[in-house]
Amino acid sequence: MKGVLLVNLGSPDSPTAKDVKPYLDEFLMDKRVIDVPKLLRNILVRGIILQTRPKKSAKAYKKIWWEEGSPLIVISERFTEKVRKKTELPVALGMRYGSLSIKKALDELDKKGVDDVLLVPLYPHYAMSSYETVVVKALEDQQNYFPSMKMTTLPAFYHRPEYIKVLSTSIAEGLKDFDYDHVLFSYHGIPERHIRKSDPTRFHCKIDGSCCKINSVAHHTCYRHQCYETTELVKAFLGLDEDKVSTSFQSRLAGDPWLKPYTDFEFERLAKEGKKKLAVITPAFVSDCLETLEEIAMEGKEQFEEAGGEHYKHISCLNERDDWVELMASWISNWETKNLLPV
Template sequence: LLVKGIIVPFRSPKTAKLYKEIWNENGSPLLYYSRLQARMLQERLGDDYHVELAMRYQSPSIASALANLKAGLVESIQVIPMFPQYASASSGSVIQLVMELVSKWQTVPPISFVNSFHDNELMIKLFAENARKHGVENYDHVLFSFHGLPERQLLKCDHTGSYCLKNADCCQTLNDTNKFCYSAQGHDTARLIATELNLPKEKYTVCFQSRLGKEPWVQPYTTDVLKKLAAEGKKRLLVFSPAFVADCLETLYEITVEYHEEFRALGGEHVQLVESLNDSPVFIEALAGMVK
């Protein structure tokens, strides 16, 4: 069961218009690639497996996908939330809903979950390979821009109550205390991709986009980093968005259009998006490797 989440940034009444701007002949890129990924994984796994795609907040729903699996009399269910980094609002929400729905069944088959796959080797190599297509050496700086998250959600993952956000570099290294921290997993993903590309630490920055409301979100904000880099005279930026496994509004519009225009207005020249995993056979192989 592959579960996707559509994070709709209600930043203005123009959101629906923005979706239309990134749609192509296949409709929504996110839905198109999601369906394609499910179909490709089904072909890769063969008839011994039944692959279902579900969306957390849209159709096809998790309830309908589980109903299909139940009707198919499957022996076991494995749920893969398609969020590389764990967050209670994304992967955790999916896991919770699946458990709530299945708990109502009279007969519950064995169920397992993929908590996160932020350090999946094939995924890391694929992101790096996608970046090489643009010539990493031709850019002044590289950004790893993750979808933002309120700081309060990070704090909930710190069961000690004495580690999270207590110092500026608490997320820089993944350890037993912060191993389920969204920000720490994001930094680890960025570090692994940077290592694959031989990027020195001073060449890249981890940041967070799509902030909503006025409460503190995980920092630094991507918009602030753009201002800082422009002030330093940086002209060309290469931007990853490793929180997504398929291109969507946050990548195709927020980064490719909004951040590009904002950076140019600040004196920069170009913001180049590194494409997501989309329909790459390498990513399908990564998913197949997660299936037990």
């Protein structure tokens, strides 16, 4: 029997330091997130970061927390329920980190008689710290606890025409009543070394844009290339002016070079260049979360206005939009009936 496992990032159980700390511990101790030797990772995370970060992060979570719970969890659950109504297959929701685990979701499917699972990482782009770690964890749990299960993974879908159409429609609706000077596509940041580590050729990725113009197998796992490609595809679909669109990367840790340009630097640059009305899109996420609601919608607005900007708009993620639900249901249906998945 076939079934579907949707997997998103995860969230603390509450916006308190007590619950944020174990969540951050699981997240930051993931070797695909902080990719240093385990001993050093343990010192960095448990000896330094977790001594102060939980309180700071808890304050940020409190700013965006909904009455029903974590926005990421609530939105993901709503999306999952809508997808269930569009397919006859069992659909379970798991999170890479936190109490709503992948193992629990697989157990839910197993109890319904599912032995053939479509794994759907809810990330449009491939990155070792997001898409890859979901796939690895899901396969580990499947092999350790449900060895008779078969698992198929939905590929990264950042470039699929049907996905670009849904994403572009969402963005167009967000821009409809906003007379913008500039549109900033802000993607989640990762260390530059992750790009090199994910390059199967070990030599193609230069992280300067020149390699993106050369067709290569490396593009299948190059997060930077995929982000810029998403921007270009949406820009073409909507007919956005070249000089009114740019790409940046948000969220970084000190000490290592991360993908540039940095979003917070772009807020200041754009404002000082006379861009008074800025729209910001966060296409690395399909569900609004701490990074979109607090870092971009709240802190980003403050940073842009402090630098001289006047009007700022954050365009929401796809969340539980009906056309996004319909698209996911169509992918599931194609896999169920024809074993066909986007490539």
